Amino acid sequence: MHQPLRHDWRRDEVVALFELPFNDLMFRAQSLHRQYHDANAVQVSTLLSIKTGACPEDCAYCPQSARFDTGLKVEKLMPLADVVTRARAARDAGASRFCMGAAWRSPRDKDLDKVAAMVREVKALGLETCATLGMLSASQAQTLKDAGLDYYNHNLDTSPEYYGEIISTRCYQDRLDTLAHVRDVGMKTCCGGIVGMGESRSDRAGLLQALANLPAHPDSVPINRLVQVAGTPLAEAAELEAFEFVRTIAVARIMMPAAMVRLSAGRETMSDELQALCFLAGANSIFHGEKLLTTGNPDTEADRALFARLGLTAMPGDTAPRTVHAGITEQEIAA
Ligand code: SAM
Ligand code: DTB
Ligand code: SF4
Numbered sequence: 001m002h003q004p005l006r007h008d009w010r011r012d013e014v015v016a017l018f019e020l021p022f023n024d025l026m027f028r029a030q031s032l033h034r035q036y037h038d039a040n041a042v043q044v045s046t047l048l049s050i051k052t053g054a055c056p057e058d059c060a061y062c063p064q065s066a067r068f069d070t071g072l073k074v075e076k077l078m079p080l081a082d083v084v085t086r087a088r089a090a091r092d093a094g095a096s097r098f099c100m101g102a103a104w105r106s107p108r109d110k111d112l113d114k115v116a117a118m119v120r121e122v123k124a125l126g127l128e129t130c131a132t133l134g135m136l137s138a139s140q141a142q143t144l145k146d147a148g149l150d151y152y153n154h155n156l157d158t159s160p161e162y163y164g165e166i167i168s169t170r171c172y173q174d175r176l177d178t179l180a181h182v183r184d185v186g187m188k189t190c191c192g193g194i195v196g197m198g199e200s201r202s203d204r205a206g207l208l209q210a211l212a213n214l215p216a217h218p219d220s221v222p223i224n225r226l227v228q229v230a231g232t233p234l235a236e237a238a239e240l241e242a243f244e245f246v247r248t249i250a251v252a253r254i255m256m257p258a259a260m261v262r263l264s265a266g267r268e269t270m271s272d273e274l275q276a277l278c279f280l281a282g283a284n285s286i287f288h289g290e291k292l293l294t295t296g297n298p299d300t301e302a303d304r305a306l307f308a309r310l311g312l313t314a315m316p317g318d319t320a321p322r323t324v325h326a327g328i329t330e331q332e333i334a335a
Helices: 011-018 022-036 080-092 109-124 138-146 172-184 201-212 242-255 272-281 300-310 330-334
Strands: 041-051 097-102 128-132 151-153 188-190 193-195 220-225 260-263 285-287 313-315
Touching: 011 201, 011 242, 022 242, 022 272, 041 080, 041 109, 041 260, 080 097, 080 109, 097 109, 097 151, 109 128, 109 138, 138 172, 151 220, 172 188, 188 220, 193 201, 193 242, 201 242, 220 242, 242 260, 242 272, 260 272, 272 300
Parallel strands: 041 097, 041 285, 041 313, 097 128, 128 151, 151 188, 193 220, 220 260, 260 285
Antiparallel strands: none
């Protein structure tokens, strides 16, 4: 029988999980992981930047902000046919989920209609769909839901206290409001953050605390390790110690046991052994394909070889309604 999902985590409890002996932490995370998920299946997603660069926001990690000179080539919203071609190629290369990202603060309605058309076509290919387009109003969330979008990605990025060090052009509450609009229309939330931005362990705990204490756990939790991009204020940030990254994944898995935990940005500089530890800690999704949005990702052949070496299989996409986690509704888990 599953324990009820908790939404009342205190910071000291989360920090205590981080402080467990590594083997104890891994055992707890892996034990819970097996109650909710197939321990040898990893979901394979592909990202596509459908509108690149020239973003008015000042997120200190981001190569797409217009405020930093990162040498990025700015690109307008991609034509529908090109998106469909890329989605079909991703599916043929083994992806079951396709995530479209746009460097917007928030979409204009006329652009949102174009994205809605993309969602319809990508879904028709049999792919699970996700989009990340910035802040949404309630009616924009409804437009995406009506188009059949499965998940909306909008990250909290870091703890409430550290947030102001990273972004000044929108506040934490703006992010919470967008997430509420997404939940209210019945779409699944994909919400996580970035570690390795110079934050403390308490901030990493604070990010996970904020995520788990949302009115509903995110259905999907991307954990990104900062990709240090030249020209951004965080270009010289010290790389997060590898075991601390694994601990972050494990604590996310323990606090949000039913969620998909996605090993997201930062894999290009991770060894196979580190990635294997992340899977053991409860990560069960990766981004596959030579690029994330604008930065690099491991070679597709390297991923294939890693899956073979670890005996991992690719999991199908999840297009079930939002309250269902591995066949169990939150209500059933709580009962
Ligand atoms: N503009 C929209 C927004 O910010 O909501 C959507 C696109 S934005 C690039 C999506 C997410 O990518 C960000 O929330 C951030 O967590 C992640 N990201 C961006 N740059 C990154 C980097 N250098 N390293 C790791 N993650 C990054
Ligand atoms: C998320 O949390 N990570 C992905 C996805 N959501 C959109 C994006 C990572 C972007 C890394 C930097 C880049 O490639 O531009
Ligand atoms: Fe813009 Fe999103 Fe990058 Fe922030 S993370 S600068 S909002 S593209």
